[in-house]
Amino acid sequence: MIAIGEAARQSGVGIETIRYYEREGIVPRPARAANNRRLYSAQDVGRLRFLKRCRDLGFSLSDAKALLDLSEGGAADCADVSALAQRHMESVRRKIAELQRLEAALSELTANCAEGSVDCPMLSRLRMA
Amino acid sequence: MIAIGEAARQSGVGIETIRYYEREGIVPRPARAANNRRLYSAQDVGRLRFLKRCRDLGFSLSDAKALLDLSEGGAADCADVSALAQRHMESVRRKIAELQRLEAALSELTANCAEGSVDCPMLSRLRMA
DNA sequence: GCTTGATCCTGTAGTGACTACAGGATTTAT
DNA sequence: ATAAATCCTGTAGTCACTACAGGATCAAGC
Numbered sequence: 168m169i170a171i172g173e174a175a176r177q178s179g180v181g182i183e184t185i186r187y188y189e190r191e192g193i194v195p196r197p198a199r200a201a202n203n204r205r206l207y208s209a210q211d212v213g214r215l216r217f218l219k220r221c222r223d224l225g226f227s228l229s230d231a232k233a234l235l236d237l238s239e240g241g242a243a244d245c246a247d248v249s250a251l252a253q254r255h256m257e258s259v260r261r262k263i264a265e266l267q268r269l270e271a272a273l274s275e276l277t278a279n280c281a282e283g284s285v286d287c288p289m290l291s292r293l294r295m296a
Numbered sequence: 297m298i299a300i301g302e303a304a305r306q307s308g309v310g311i312e313t314i315r316y317y318e319r320e321g322i323v324p325r326p327a328r329a330a331n332n333r334r335l336y337s338a339q340d341v342g343r344l345r346f347l348k349r350c351r352d353l354g355f356s357l358s359d360a361k362a363l364l365d366l367s368e369g370g371a372a373d374c375a376d377v378s379a380l381a382q383r384h385m386e387s388v389r390r391k392i393a394e395l396q397r398l399e400a401a402l403s404e405l406t407a408n409c410a411e412g413s414v415d416c417p418m419l420s421r422l423r424m425a
Numbered sequence: 426g427c428t429t430g431a432t433c434c435t436g437t438a439g440t441g442a443c444t445a446c447a448g449g450a451t452t453t454a455t
Numbered sequence: 456a457t458a459a460a461t462c463c464t465g466t467a468g469t470c471a472c473t474a475c476a477g478g479a480t481c482a483a484g485c
Contacts, residue, residue: 172432182433183473191471202480220422224405225398228471238419245416249409252418256402263395266388269354273385276353278400280378285373288434289365289381293422294347301461311462312444320442331451333462357442434479444462451458452461 174207178215185215193218193232226255258268297327307344314344322347323359332403406422 175182187195194214198206201243214235221231230251235245279288304311317323323343327335336344342365350360359380366373408417 170433181473184471186434187472201401202433207470213425216425217422222471224401225395234419234422237349237416238423245409245418247415249406250308252402252406252409256406258325259395259399259402263392263399266354266392266395270385270388270392272353273381273388277378277381278383287366287377289374289377290363293346293363294367296342296345299462310444315463317444331462333451351442374449429484430482432481435477437474437476439474440472441470443469447466448464449468450461450463452459454459455457455479 168206168208169212171207174205174212174215177212179219180215186217187295188215191228191233193228202259220277224255225259298341300336303334303341304345306341308348309344312376315384317347320357322357340406353384354388355380366417368381416418 169177171182171185172218174183178185180188189196194211198208200206216230217235217238218228221234222228223249226234233251234248235285237248276289276292298306300311300314303309304314307314311315314323323340325357326340327337329335337342346364346367347360348354350363351357362380363377363400366377405418
């Protein structure tokens with residue numbers, strides 16, 4: 168059993184974030200030492216590492232929690248996991264498309280910029296009625 | 297001079313958002329009718345439309361405010377505008393790259409999924425020590 | 426035994442950019 | 456006269472943390 172600082176180091180999840188996950192019920196309340204300090208088992212650290220990986224993959228915290236629950240539930244519902252991941256992938260793809268739209272628009276707006284024209288072409292486009 | 301609802305319709309900025317911009321000092325306080333209701337001029341609506349376009353291009357509210365200030369300052373500093381836009385474009389490109397990384401990782405993780413294997417391959421990867 | 430620094434605790438408030446009420450006043454249309 | 460729409464102020468909620476404040480405890484070195 169290790170202290171919260173060591174659990175943070177081993178899992179990659181920050182100390183304050185671990186306490187936040189506990190408050191939010193994302194992870195179970197850990198054991199406590201006689202001095203009231205939190206004590207984490209290897210399984211606790213495993214849960215935190217799992218959550219960290221989900222977050223790094225862009226899953227929302229509630230999706231990460233759902234995946235964790237699926238992972239700990241006896242039946243490893245691969246289909247459920249896959250569906251969740253597919254939905255997330257589609258949202259990632261939509262975000263990429265949206266950002267590419269932004270990039271194209273910005274690129275076009277700034278194209279005629281910095282040519283020393285009297286009125287900045289980007290600003291006039293943004294001002295258009 | 298028009299009421300806030302009409303200003304919202306004409307600018308595309310929501311009523312609550314307009315009041316929020318006013319509270320935050322993004323736009324000047326508008327005129328008021330005798331009954332204390334806000335009254336917007338064509339210039340006010342123009343400012344809101346300008347901000348809406350900046351936000352739709354992904355600029356932060358403070359960047360949008362900076363662009364608005366540049367737009368209203370006498371000297372249309374095209375170079376400043378361009379620099380701001382370039383910085384924003386780079387952040388957009390970084391976000392695209394990050395999301396593409398996510399997409400690739402998700403795609404790889406789900407590749408072997410839904411094959412009816414005993415243990416879901418995505419979950420086991422997320423659980424790895 | 427004492428000091429110093431590291432670590433831990435609880436609880437609260439801040440972030441960005443809105444959004445959603447609550448509870449009330451006034452205006453417009455029927 | 457009444458009903459529906461619009462407006463007002465003020466506060467709280469969203470997401471996922473992050474940053475304190477203010478204190479307690481612990482470990483290491485002298």
